Amino acid sequence: MGARDNYIKEGFTDYLSKPVMYEDLEAILLKYLDPKLISAEASMSAETEEESKEKPLVIAISESPDQLCSIKSILGSRCKGVFVKDVESASRYLSKNSGH
Numbered sequence: 001m002g003a004r005d006n007y008i009k010e011g012f013t014d015y016l017s018k019p020v021m022y023e024d025l026e027a028i029l030l031k032y033l034d035p036k037l038i039s040a041e042a043s044m045s046a047e048t049e050e051e052s053k054e055k056p057l058v059i060a061i062s063e064s065p066d067q068l069c070s071i072k073s074i075l076g077s078r079c080k081g082v083f084v085k086d087v088e089s090a091s092r093y094l095s096k097n098s099g100h
Contacts, residue, residue, distance in 0.1 A: 003015065014032070019093070056078075058080070058081050058082070059082045060072070060081060060082070061085070061089075062085065063085050
């Protein structure tokens, strides 16, 4: 508790807590990257929360980042994807987001 505040106080621009969800990481990168560095496809994937709610949720679990990237590529923008390394992380995500 309070880690975010401590890092911000020390001069960090932002903070993501573990487990880092792919969507959160992507959103924060899009927030801070120079728009010229972002491809048109990446900027189109930064959808609104309302658009995201309409899509089916797919939770992909794998310890392999390469496999998770492959799954994300296969799913494309048809689903709301959550990509985690273990069942515990998936359970935490579901617990945090069960009201959505």
